[in-house]
Amino acid sequence: MKTRLSLYDTTLRDGQQTQGVQFSTEEKQIIAKSLDALGVDYIEGGWPGANPTDSAFFDEAPKTRAVLTAFGMTKRNGMSAENDDVLAAVINANTQSICLVGKTHEFHVTTALGITLPENTSNIAKSVAHIVAVGREALFDAEHFFDGYKANPVYALEAIRAAYDAGARWIVLCDTNGGTLPSEVGRITGEVIASGIDGARLGIHTHNDTENAVACTLAAVDAGARQIQGTLNGLGERCGNANLTALIPILKLKEPYASLYETGVSDAALETLTRTSRMLDEILNRVPLRQAGFVGSSAFAHKAGLHASAILKDPSTYEHIIPSLVGNTRIIPMSNQAGQSNLRRRLGEAGLVVAKDDPALALILDEVKAREGIGYSYDTAQASFELLARKALGQMPELFEVKRYRVTVERRKNKYDQMISLSEAVVVVKVDGEKRLSVSESMDETGSDRGPVNALSKALVKDLGQYSVLLEDMRLVDFKVRITQGGTEAVTRVIIDSQDGQGRRWSTVGVSANIVDASFEALLDAIRWKLIRDKR
Numbered sequence: 001m002k003t004r005l006s007l008y009d010t011t012l013r014d015g016q017q018t019q020g021v022q023f024s025t026e027e028k029q030i031i032a033k034s035l036d037a038l039g040v041d042y043i044e045g046g047w048p049g050a051n052p053t054d055s056a057f058f059d060e061a062p063k064t065r066a067v068l069t070a071f072g073m074t075k076r077n078g079m080s081a082e083n084d085d086v087l088a089a090v091i092n093a094n095t096q097s098i099c100l101v102g103k104t105h106e107f108h109v110t111t112a113l114g115i116t117l118p119e120n121t122s123n124i125a126k127s128v129a130h131i132v133a134v135g136r137e138a139l140f141d142a143e144h145f146f147d148g149y150k151a152n153p154v155y156a157l158e159a160i161r162a163a164y165d166a167g168a169r170w171i172v173l174c175d176t177n178g179g180t181l182p183s184e185v186g187r188i189t190g191e192v193i194a195s196g197i198d199g200a201r202l203g204i205h206t207h208n209d210t211e212n213a214v215a216c217t218l219a220a221v222d223a224g225a226r227q228i229q230g231t232l233n234g235l236g237e238r239c240g241n242a243n244l245t246a247l248i249p250i251l252k253l254k255e256p257y258a259s260l261y262e263t264g265v266s267d268a269a270l271e272t273l274t275r276t277s278r279m280l281d282e283i284l285n286r287v288p289l290r291q292a293g294f295v296g297s298s299a300f301a302h303k304a305g306l307h308a309s310a311i312l313k314d315p316s317t318y319e320h321i322i323p324s325l326v327g328n329t330r331i332i333p334m335s336n337q338a339g340q341s342n343l344r345r346r347l348g349e350a351g352l353v354v355a356k357d358d359p360a361l362a363l364i365l366d367e368v369k370a371r372e373g374i375g376y377s378y379d380t381a382q383a384s385f386e387l388l389a390r391k392a393l394g395q396m397p398e399l400f401e402v403k404r405y406r407v408t409v410e411r412r413k414n415k416y417d418q419m420i421s422l423s424e425a426v427v428v429v430k431v432d433g434e435k436r437l438s439v440s441e442s443m444d445e446t447g448s449d450r451g452p453v454n455a456l457s458k459a460l461v462k463d464l465g466q467y468s469v470l471l472e473d474m475r476l477v478d479f480k481v482r483i484t485q486g487g488t489e490a491v492t493r494v495i496i497d498s499q500d501g502q503g504r505r506w507s508t509v510g511v512s513a514n515i516v517d518a519s520f521e522a523l524l525d526a527i528r529w530k531l532i533r534d535k536r
């Protein structure tokens with residue numbers, strides 16, 4: 001019989017403490033629904049009363065199977081739990097469950113709160129007892145617990161014991177500053193259980209300041225803790241919290257966890273993990289972290305020729321799990337590290353079937369390696385690679401020809417006497433046997449300047465004859481510029497990420513001494529790739 005672990009998500013509370021992150025109420029609702037569909041047990045929605053967004057979220061709280069939890073702090077000294085207005089606002093959110101953070105480190109009690117240790121112990125006990133008395137489930141986040149235990153174990157244990165005896169369902173040991181290492185977390189969690197606190201009522205909340213938040217969480221589970229707190233994509237204060245997008249697949253797929261424990265996440269829900277992770281990045285307007293374990297786009301990318309050759313024989317040679325289990329996909333990127341196995345695999349994925357002994361394979365490989373030598377990079381720019389291969393195989397349709405283009409950048413005063421930039425692009429193309437000239441400006445509908453590459457992009461797609469309609473749902477989502485050689489030999493590499501209404505995302509590359517030329521080349525590849533895919 002497996003032991004059930006409780007998963008507690010704090011993306012909407014500790015995740016919102018990430019520098020630069022501020023969810024709207026609507027975004028919080030979307031994230032809460034995704035977490036619910038994933039199968040976590042608790043969703044900590046924020047701190048009602050602390051800011052208008054968190055209060056509004058609880059006012060219009062989504063209906064979830066997961067227990068929606070409001071977060072707050074223990075009552076302030078000198079007032080009763082019943083009369084503390086900060087605590088009242090948390091209770092008034094009317095959630096089934098309430099998590100209160102309280103001090104357990106003597107230094108913080110005397111320095112940050114400026115009260116005595118017995119006063120703090122009493123505040124914890126009275127706050128938790130009040131939550132229980134008003135009929136809610138209470139959780140106690142024991143702030144700075146591990147540092148506090150190392151400084152004064154007797155007091156740290158007394159503080160959590162106060163919450164435990166007052167009826168807290170979960171006592172959550174927090175490594176608030178994120179500096180504790182896994183061996184210490186394991187040892188101290190074991191000692192807490194040995195002191196008489198039931199492991200079935202013990203949770204763990206870690207931060208990633210030493211890149212060990214996931215390892216510390218697993219150490220606490222190994223020692224007997226049964227609730228795991230974490231966030232999607234490891235969002236959270238400073239360096240983030242324990243990453244649930246890593247912990248969930250570890251618990252479900254890795255031993256000894258898979259045999260010993262179960263969670264509320266089903267196998268089918270696990271297959272939505274990558275999508276859920278990218279949904280959060282999309283809300284945050286962040287480019288997903290390629291190297292993220294399990295869900296990153298490089299998590300199953302096999303670049304080296306030797307790896308790809310073996311992967312073709314059996315994927316388990318270089319993969320620790322089957323990517324589809326977490327909703328991810330295998331990628332065989334092309335680069336100067338590649339051999340013919342990578343190449344045939346990649347071509348097959350693009351619908352280009354080439355025999356093993358076709359001389360074009362060697363030509364394509366030589367071309368990739370030669371172009372990488374002058375600054376191109378194809379391991380991310382998969383779409384440009386595909387076009388290069390099509391040319392070598394004689395399978396590149398003509399589509400359209402660019403005859404010339406021009407971009408001007410002007411700095412001038414607007415009617416409000418403010419200095420503004422304005423770019424204008426002129427592109428002449430030959431399409432369907434006819435020459436067409438298009439002009440576009442860089443100003444968007446809000447009046448902001450979007451720069452010369454945007455003006456070029458708009459001019460290019462404006463009149464491409466039969467193709468313009470196919471490009472209506474295409475947009476540029478990321479633009480990366482890199483100088484690949486220093487000094488007077490400087491070469492600019494531009495990588496453009498594009499996306500369309502069908503949810504496809506593709507990367508293209510352009511290289512030139514001139515940044516506009518490099519951007520234009522990447523832009524042309526992006527358009528050509530989309531047209532070939534849509535025509536197919």
Ligand SMILES: CC(=O)SCCNC(=O)CCNC(=O)[C@H](O)C(C)(C)COP(=O)(O)OP(=O)(O)OC[C@H]1O[C@@H](n2cnc3c(N)ncnc32)[C@H](O)[C@@H]1OP(=O)(O)O
Nearest residue numbers: 047049050051073074075076077101102103112113143176
């Ligand atoms: C470890 C964690 O991540 S816990 C989560 C922390 N999250 C947040 O702080 C985000 C939301 N917080 C807020 O919006 C605000 O801090 C509020 C609304 C809660 C409080 O705002 P303010 O009343 O202006 O207080 P402020 O933020 O300056 O300071 C916190 C006060 O709470 C007291 N306090 C801190 N922790 C606790 C606690 N666990 N129990 C009781 N009081 C506490 C502090 O001593 C301080 O009081 P003081 O000003 O008398 O010294």
Ligand SMILES: CC(=O)C(=O)O
Nearest residue numbers: 101141143144174176
């Ligand atoms: C409660 C919390 O977020 C912490 O101690 O880190």
